[in-house]
Amino acid sequence: MNSQVESIFDSNISSSKSYLTASIDGKTIYFAVQKENAKYLIHEVYDAFVVASIPLALQTGRNIVVNGSISESLFYNLKNEVIPILLMTNKDYRNFEISAQELYSESINSENAIGLAFSCGIDSFCSLEINKDSPTNFQITHFLNFYAGATHNKVEHENKLGNVKNLASLLGIDIIEVDSNITDLITMSHSQIHSVRNMAPALAIQKLLGKFYYSSAYHYKDCGVFQGGTSAHLDPIILAKMGTETMKVYSIGSRFSRVEKTEVVSCNKYSYDFLDVCVDTDYQVQRKESDPMNCGVCWKCNRTLLTLEILGKEKLYERVFNLDKYYFQRDNYIKSIINDESSLSQEVLELAKENKFSPIEDLEYDKLTLINWKIKATISKYRKKVFQRLNRNKLIAVASTRRRK
Known part of the structure; x- marks a missing residue:
């Protein structure tokens, strides 16, 4: 058809x-x-x-x-x-x-x-x-x-x-x-x-x-x-x-990780008043002119604010985020990404480890979860390389088979 x-x-x-x-x-x-x-x-x-x-x-x-x-x-x-x-x-x-x-x-x-x-x-x-x-x-x-x-x-x-x-x-x-x-x-x-x-x-x-x-x-x-x-x-x-x-x-922009991009953006003074990462549709539909641009609690607001906080720059964005709401539930968000294998979450966790970010270090996780996080934060970059190499070999094999046919 x-x-x-x-x-x-x-x-x-x-x-x-x-x-x-x-x-x-x-x-x-x-x-x-x-x-x-x-x-x-x-x-x-x-x-x-x-x-x-x-x-x-x-x-x-x-x-x-x-x-x-x-x-x-x-x-x-x-x-x-x-x-x-x-x-x-x-x-x-x-x-x-x-x-x-x-x-x-x-x-x-x-x-x-x-x-x-x-x-x-x-x-x-x-x-x-x-x-x-x-x-x-x-x-x-x-x-x-x-x-x-x-x-x-x-x-x-x-x-x-x-x-x-x-x-x-x-x-x-x-x-x-x-x-x-x-x-x-x-x-x-x-x-x-x-x-x-x-x-x-x-x-x-x-x-x-x-x-x-x-x-x-x-x-x-x-x-x-x-x-x-x-x-x-x-x-x-x-x-x-x-x-x-x-x-x-x-x-x-692909030469930067999301964490690195966030740091680059934090040097742009206009972002302090115009940054918009919020994906909460209900908040955006109901938002009044006096409300911050971002809800501060959706997953994307959380990821952005946690990155900014680790960098020591979240307070620059108090006009576009509800920081009180973010601080109130930040620890719950951190717990939710500890076992998230996505590259974007792992970048934030690695940044936290590099900067000895105390809100993560001080959380009382059970011993197994904490060990699991530290291992993942250490080897995530190697896992990606191995995965890509396997896929590249697979594609080469497929192409070779097609040529023989």
């Missing part, structure tokens, strides 16, 4: 926005921008809609048939690199083909702007900080903010977007918002495929962008092609392959 991508056109669904729409299996999928930014929507190619269709194709195995044009370099890399790599990360993913009536090999005139996908989180704030000393042709000119699945509803999204707009205004950086209903098409969890799905809105505004920056989630040592990985583990591998003749894509 095939998924048909066709009928790209403008639509006037709203008087305040301009819509780029296409039909995917009979569903009208759109990308929308403010009226004044309509000139940035790209009609010549179906790139954005093809990429938006990838998660569905991975789940169903249905071929993507484009009744129109797709950028030639994107088509080549999706077919020969990106899709095969994604298939290696999940045994439940199904293979599929992409075809198009025409391959578009020319560069399309654009403003050649440099856009950073920006949410005011640790990853994007770190990208902003490390970009400060970049050459002129790599300096960020625009913040990009997408409604593409990171938040659970429009109210939560708009509340968070207001924070980004305020910072953009303060810094004098233009912001481009892209609204989309691709969540009607994608049922896969956002965390599993967010790097891919966030490429779609960027590809919809290629007439603006010469370069698109996407902040990595993981350190290089934790990235790779392995079963059970998410698209975020592939950022440095596949994102650059999802650019076009018009727009180059850069995955940035």
Whole structure:
């Protein structure tokens, strides 16, 4: 079976926005921008809609048939690199083909702007900080903010977007918002495929962008092609392959661990008033203007604040976190991550060990749990290397077998 991508056109669904729409299996999928930014929507190619269709194709195995044009370099890399790599990360993913009536090999005139996908989180704030000393042709000119699945509803999204707009205004950086209903098409969890799905809105505004920056989630040592990985583990591998003749894509920040990123961000004075890591939807929907930006108690607030506290910098963020709530339940959070084998949790525990962080050392864990933590904190970096080596040997063996066939 095939998924048909066709009928790209403008639509006037709203008087305040301009819509780029296409039909995917009979569903009208759109990308929308403010009226004044309509000139940035790209009609010549179906790139954005093809990429938006990838998660569905991975789940169903249905071929993507484009009744129109797709950028030639994107088509080549999706077919020969990106899709095969994604298939290696999940045994439940199904293979599929992409075809198009025409391959578009020319560069399309654009403003050649440099856009950073920006949410005011640790990853994007770190990208902003490390970009400060970049050459002129790599300096960020625009913040990009997408409604593409990171938040659970429009109210939560708009509340968070207001924070980004305020910072953009303060810094004098233009912001481009892209609204989309691709969540009607994608049922896969956002965390599993967010790097891919966030490429779609960027590809919809290629007439603006010469370069698109996407902040990595993981350190290089934790990235790779392995079963059970998410698209975020592939950022440095596949994102650059999802650019076009018009727009180059850069995955940035993977040279830092999350702990190191947090330390980098803590040197940015604007983060003290605008950092937003909270994932508590109820809090964000109900939050009043006088409330802190972050709840202080969700898992992401806890991880960020614990890292900042170990670094001795959490009090710098008293305007954007409820620190009293955090301190009240901090020990419970620490207990919850002691046996968490994820690289992000292990980074925090290793930082605590290096800094002899007393709230962890003073907790009265049973002897077995304490020994278990110390062992894991010591050998976690070696376990990852062994795991990656095994996967690399497996991939080499598979490739060798395919060549013999």
